[in-house]
Amino acid sequence: MANVVEQLKHLFMPKSVAVIGASRHPGKIGHEILRNLIEYGFEGKIYPINPTAEEILGLKVYPSILDVPDEVDLAVISIPAHKVPHVLEECGVKGVKTTAIISSGFGEIGNVELEREVLDIARKYGIRILGPNIIGVVYTPSKLNASFGPRDVVKGNIAFLSQSGALGIALMGWTITEEIGLSAVVSLGNKIDIDDADLLEFFYEDENTRVITIYMEGLRDGRKFMKVAAKVTKKKPVIVLKSGRSERGAKAAASHTGSLAGADRIFDAAFKQSGVLRAITFEDMFDWARALATQPPVRMNEAVIITNGGGAGVMATDAAEEYGVNLLEPSPKLIETFRKYMPEFGSPKNPVDLTGQADAKSYYGAVKAAFESEEVGAIIVLYCRTAVLDPMDMAKAVMDAVKDAKEEGYVKPIVVNLLGGEDTIKASKELNRKGIPSYPIPERAVKTLGAMIKWSKWAGYLK
Amino acid sequence: MANVVEQLKHLFMPKSVAVIGASRHPGKIGHEILRNLIEYGFEGKIYPINPTAEEILGLKVYPSILDVPDEVDLAVISIPAHKVPHVLEECGVKGVKTTAIISSGFGEIGNVELEREVLDIARKYGIRILGPNIIGVVYTPSKLNASFGPRDVVKGNIAFLSQSGALGIALMGWTITEEIGLSAVVSLGNKIDIDDADLLEFFYEDENTRVITIYMEGLRDGRKFMKVAAKVTKKKPVIVLKSGRSERGAKAAASHTGSLAGADRIFDAAFKQSGVLRAITFEDMFDWARALATQPPVRMNEAVIITNGGGAGVMATDAAEEYGVNLLEPSPKLIETFRKYMPEFGSPKNPVDLTGQADAKSYYGAVKAAFESEEVGAIIVLYCRTAVLDPMDMAKAVMDAVKDAKEEGYVKPIVVNLLGGEDTIKASKELNRKGIPSYPIPERAVKTLGAMIKWSKWAGYLK
Numbered sequence: 001m002a003n004v005v006e007q008l009k010h011l012f013m014p015k016s017v018a019v020i021g022a023s024r025h026p027g028k029i030g031h032e033i034l035r036n037l038i039e040y041g042f043e044g045k046i047y048p049i050n051p052t053a054e055e056i057l058g059l060k061v062y063p064s065i066l067d068v069p070d071e072v073d074l075a076v077i078s079i080p081a082h083k084v085p086h087v088l089e090e091c092g093v094k095g096v097k098t099t100a101i102i103s104s105g106f107g108e109i110g111n112v113e114l115e116r117e118v119l120d121i122a123r124k125y126g127i128r129i130l131g132p133n134i135i136g137v138v139y140t141p142s143k144l145n146a147s148f149g150p151r152d153v154v155k156g157n158i159a160f161l162s163q164s165g166a167l168g169i170a171l172m173g174w175t176i177t178e179e180i181g182l183s184a185v186v187s188l189g190n191k192i193d194i195d196d197a198d199l200l201e202f203f204y205e206d207e208n209t210r211v212i213t214i215y216m217e218g219l220r221d222g223r224k225f226m227k228v229a230a231k232v233t234k235k236k237p238v239i240v241l242k243s244g245r246s247e248r249g250a251k252a253a254a255s256h257t258g259s260l261a262g263a264d265r266i267f268d269a270a271f272k273q274s275g276v277l278r279a280i281t282f283e284d285m286f287d288w289a290r291a292l293a294t295q296p297p298v299r300m301n302e303a304v305i306i307t308n309g310g311g312a313g314v315m316a317t318d319a320a321e322e323y324g325v326n327l328l329e330p331s332p333k334l335i336e337t338f339r340k341y342m343p344e345f346g347s348p349k350n351p352v353d354l355t356g357q358a359d360a361k362s363y364y365g366a367v368k369a370a371f372e373s374e375e376v377g378a379i380i381v382l383y384c385r386t387a388v389l390d391p392m393d394m395a396k397a398v399m400d401a402v403k404d405a406k407e408e409g410y411v412k413p414i415v416v417n418l419l420g421g422e423d424t425i426k427a428s429k430e431l432n433r434k435g436i437p438s439y440p441i442p443e444r445a446v447k448t449l450g451a452m453i454k455w456s457k458w459a460g461y462l463k
Numbered sequence: 464m465a466n467v468v469e470q471l472k473h474l475f476m477p478k479s480v481a482v483i484g485a486s487r488h489p490g491k492i493g494h495e496i497l498r499n500l501i502e503y504g505f506e507g508k509i510y511p512i513n514p515t516a517e518e519i520l521g522l523k524v525y526p527s528i529l530d531v532p533d534e535v536d537l538a539v540i541s542i543p544a545h546k547v548p549h550v551l552e553e554c555g556v557k558g559v560k561t562t563a564i565i566s567s568g569f570g571e572i573g574n575v576e577l578e579r580e581v582l583d584i585a586r587k588y589g590i591r592i593l594g595p596n597i598i599g600v601v602y603t604p605s606k607l608n609a610s611f612g613p614r615d616v617v618k619g620n621i622a623f624l625s626q627s628g629a630l631g632i633a634l635m636g637w638t639i640t641e642e643i644g645l646s647a648v649v650s651l652g653n654k655i656d657i658d659d660a661d662l663l664e665f666f667y668e669d670e671n672t673r674v675i676t677i678y679m680e681g682l683r684d685g686r687k688f689m690k691v692a693a694k695v696t697k698k699k700p701v702i703v704l705k706s707g708r709s710e711r712g713a714k715a716a717a718s719h720t721g722s723l724a725g726a727d728r729i730f731d732a733a734f735k736q737s738g739v740l741r742a743i744t745f746e747d748m749f750d751w752a753r754a755l756a757t758q759p760p761v762r763m764n765e766a767v768i769i770t771n772g773g774g775a776g777v778m779a780t781d782a783a784e785e786y787g788v789n790l791l792e793p794s795p796k797l798i799e800t801f802r803k804y805m806p807e808f809g810s811p812k813n814p815v816d817l818t819g820q821a822d823a824k825s826y827y828g829a830v831k832a833a834f835e836s837e838e839v840g841a842i843i844v845l846y847c848r849t850a851v852l853d854p855m856d857m858a859k860a861v862m863d864a865v866k867d868a869k870e871e872g873y874v875k876p877i878v879v880n881l882l883g884g885e886d887t888i889k890a891s892k893e894l895n896r897k898g899i900p901s902y903p904i905p906e907r908a909v910k911t912l913g914a915m916i917k918w919s920k921w922a923g924y925l926k
Binding site: 345419 | 487492565571572611613625626627628629630632633634635636637639640678680706707708709710711712715716731743744745746771772773774775776777778780781783784785790808814845848849850882883884885886887888903904906
């Protein structure tokens with residue numbers, strides 16, 4: 001299996017990339033991929049291939065891959081489906097190591113024979129294939145954006161794999177707007193060669209990736225996936241959004257990608273047995289990924305809620321029960337500590353209600369105390385917009401507490417919710433930028449902690 | 464009960480408002496309320512009351528309510544709790560009709576006697592009291608913002624009632640950012656007089672309100688609420704977010720507002736029996752309210768999903784099953800109609816997959832066809848960001864289809880999801896502005912339709 005990892009290095013960290021079907025015309029896929037490659041800053045060599053052009057976007061164009069004077073690690077192929085076999089043969093002769101076949105018109109429209117033909121050629125030459133019928137591949141540590149999706153993918157350590165190209169593009173946009181940092185975007189398409197399990201093997205080893213997220217509609221080889229997943233999830237969280245949960249949804253999935261969706265409860269059981277976190281919506285998937293990519297594991301399921309609004313505290317308490325987050329019964333000593341950071345009518349029990357009078361010092365003090373206390377295993381911080389405390393000051397107080405605690409050796413998972421208008425959204429973004437996961441409603445913060453607890457149990461950090 | 468409605472007209476549509484405890488100092492509650500009143504454009508008379516000031520924000524100040532030369536419909540009281548009885552006596556002598564007591568320091572900190580004293584005075588003079596311990600009241604048709612929450616509340620026809628002041632302020636901010644149009648914001652606080660049921664009576668009659676949303680932690684008189692709710696919900700949807708669902712949450716709620724939260728399953732059953740829609744999160748509450756406030760009732764639980772992304776279609780299909788949305792089996796005739804708006808490899812069954820090649824014409828055609836078909840009861844439109852179709856063009860196509868269909872007499876509920884980055888968010892906002900509810904993930908659109916179906920059944924539009 002180490003072999004797969006080595007092979008996939010050519011896909012994610014190529015020294016040179018050829019774009020077969022590079023186009024002069026903006027808007028054409030073969031143009032957009034080339035432009036993304038250049039503008040996202042890929043530092044290796046880029047070879048546009050097109051028999052009828054001499055220069056595109058300032059780069060010299062070669063009529064065929066065989067004319068490229070150098071070695072080619074990765075060939076991105078965006079030409080009509082029926083021409084793919086011929087071009088792949090040329091790639092084989094050239095010694096290309098991996099290909100990403102963008103072209104559609106294969107198994108997804110019933111053209112299974114063409115798929116088989118392509119696969120046979122690949123096997124003959126030992127070329128690995130991503131796709132076909134994909135939007136491309138992105139790997140941010142290499143500054144590689146070989147896709148026709150949005151360009152400015154935010155760097156980070158979440159890998160995102162998508163069986164659906166359309167969703168892949170839409171969600172790339174989503175991650176950019178939400179500033180979710182990605183290590184990779186991989187469009188899987190028809191998965192005739194490279195599949196989810198292969199990619200799991202790669203990201204298992206990849207030190208630029210901490211969390212793996214997958215949008216899945218079906219699997220060809222369920223056993224292989226589950227076996228690899230069971231290994232990978234012990235080291236890194238894997239979050240899967242598998243659609244086709246309902247009978248009718250499964251049917252729709254089958255007609256969409258031709259996947260054998262299979263009975264959903266089999267998937268569900270298999271995910272559980274292999275430690276895969278199953279998300280139902282994209283909101284969940286990226287909410288969880290953001291926290292799992294930045295926070296330490298939960299080593300004690302004893303959470304404390306710190307809030308300036310009683311109502312928000314109650315809602316988080318409800319959610320805690322729902323999502324398996326255990327709320328600490330604080331000791332009298334800890335209660336006395338919390339009491340220091342609130343007016344007389346505050347509540348130092350859990351939820352710790354600093355009241356609407358809470359200022360930055362109250363938040364700093366209470367959060368810091370939670371880090372310092374041996375009783376506390378995880379921290380949930382809530383804030384309702386008040387006139388007393390600007391949301392950005394609240395965010396800074398939390399950042400300072402996290403930073404100072406860390407310097408003193410206290411490391412614990414923390415999730416935040418800021419509830420309010422435009423300026424709370426800004427403060428929330430700032431927290432996220434600093435690696436402190438922050439959400440717009442209390443339930444999403446608590447649900448995320450619930451997912452972290454699930455994974456921490458599975459990976460053995462928590463009994 | 465008509466009496467309550469008449470009395471509450473003085474609260475929501477006062478001809479004159481006094482602010483008792485008006486302050487010169489920005490940041491003080493008594494200053495912010497006065498400023499909100501002025502700047503939100505209240506067109507009636509405003510009388511600041513303060514014994515030690517002569518002019519605040521350009522308005523003449525009166526030392527006492529008794530010195531005001533005119534009648535006063537509404538007195539907003541923001542002074543220390545122990546001074547409230549004296550001032551309320553003066554209000555009584557003056558003939559003030561309603562008061563909103565902002566001041567805290569009553570039942571919520573155990574000061575029940577003071578509450579009783581205040582209530583006795585109010586009863587003596589026939590004054591109705593909102594509060595105490597509130598952030599104020601907003602009624603957008605009167606341009607009345609008598610609160611110390613955010614100022615620029617967006618006009619619309621959703622009434623929002625909140626037992627928690629902190630959440631009230633935070634959510635006012637939320638509705639502004641999300642452009643959720645409100646008719647009213649009512650902070651209920653300790654509810655010593657005016658309660659949820661009274662307000663339901665008012666909004667039942669109020670022609671500026673189409674949907675009533677309530678954040679609730681507990682009720683003093685559950686029977687009264689449920690009785691009124693059962694009547695109101697037949698005419699207008701009532702959405703309640705009642706926190707304290709879990710045992711521990713209920714305890715936290717009790718310590719927060721002193722509400723007897725009661726066993727949650729009793730509430731749950733009572734909500735069901737009185738046609739109240741129960742939301743678990745604020746996201747749900749405002750998602751549903753937005754659609755119920757703009758869309759016609761569902762008269763046939765036969766929904767069609769129109770999408771340009773197969774994956775999104777599958778996810779919506781899954782959600783449909785989960786949230787009680789029945790998906791139409793389209794007739795051969797309707798299938799043929801849908802087929803006109805897609806390439807050969809599209810899927811004209813439900814979900815109707817226009818494919819990634821869909822342009823504005825495809826969307827317009829398919830959505831219009833869904834409006835025109837007698838088989839279709841509700842329409843779910845999904846869009847994944849593609850290079851082929853700008854999200855704003857997609858939004859316009861949907862708006863045009865809705866408009867043209869309406870002109871031809873076809874009126875059906877529609878919900879939309881646009882998945883992608885910054886520009887899809889903009890297009891989504893534009894749809895919402897035009898009264899077409901649009902959401903960031905497919906599940907939220909479908910869940911909302913599920914809530915509409917629930918209410919439509921209850922109200923007798925749907926069998």
